[in-house]
Amino acid sequence: MTLEIDTGTGLMPVHLWEPSSGTGPAILLLQEIFGVSDYIKQxxxxxxxxxYFVLAPEIYWRLDETELDESAPDLLERALAVVGRLDWDTAVWDSVAALEYLRGRDEGVATVGFCFGGGLAYNVAAVSRPDALVSYYGSALPGLLDLEVDAVSLHHFGDSDAYLTTDVVDQIVKTVDGPENEIYRYPDAGHAFDNPMPAFHHAAASALAWERTTAFLSHHLPPERGSR
Structure with missing residues (x-):
């Protein structure tokens, strides 16, 4: 289902998936640089x-770039060009508007983000305090470590990530670690290892990280919470 929500400065397109039960907590799902792709929809x-109720906003909506051709041989270059034109602070507040839309359901909400969305989810968690945060290899995290995130969080990193090197991840881990937080590193996995594109995918790391993600969400934001 596609609808629009009011950001205060315009109507942002968002995609909504509803659980079969019709009730339950919500997840704000934040895209990679490739947009709300088939992978994110899956x-x-x-x-x-x-x-879970799941809402994935079209973060590029102000740029009129909501649909990137996933079959294009230069997809990565095109996506990097688009994200280079994006105003980060505006993207954060558009995401917060989506989070507040979900919070209005009063059944709990988590933020989950991949790559670009992993950093965006972290920033959103710092300013809007969801119940939980899941960040997959958040590419913007090195520049966000001065922010304070109170939400219990789960972070995934690949040890062969060319964008977030081992030293950088070490620094991130020192900052985001906490009593209830979970941080996992995956040997031989590169950046975007959960993405099924052959250039990125690491099957073993993807499967294990997803198992940990679902367990984390089930513990901190159980689906049955909404029906009680």
Whole structure:
């Protein structure tokens, strides 16, 4: 389902997946640099099947770049060009507007983000305090470590990530670690290892990280919470 929500400065297109139960907590799902791609839509469907309302906003909507050709040989270059034109602070507040839309359901909400969305989810968690945060290899994290995130959080990193090197991840880990937080590193996995594109995908790391993600969400934001 596609609808629009009011950001205060315009109507942002968002995609919504509902659980079969019709009730339950919500997840704000934030895209990679490739937009709300088939991969992101599949992850949204996976989460909805677990019992969550899932909302994925079109973060590029102000740039009129909501649909990137996923079959284009220069997809990565095009995506990098688009994200280079994006105003980060505006993207954060657009995401917060989406989070507040979900919070209005009063059944709990988590933020989940991949790559670009992993950093965006972290920033959103710092300013809007969801119940939980899941960040997959958040590419913007090195520049966000001065922010304070109170939400319990789960972070995934690949040890062969060319964008977030081992030294950088070490620094991130020192900053984001906490009593209830979970941080995992995956040997031989590179950046975007959960993405099914052959250039990125690491099957073993993807499967294990997803198992940990669903367990984390089930513990901190159980789907049955909404029906009680």
């Amino acid at each position: 992850r949204a469907a996976d989460l909805a099947a677990l019992g």
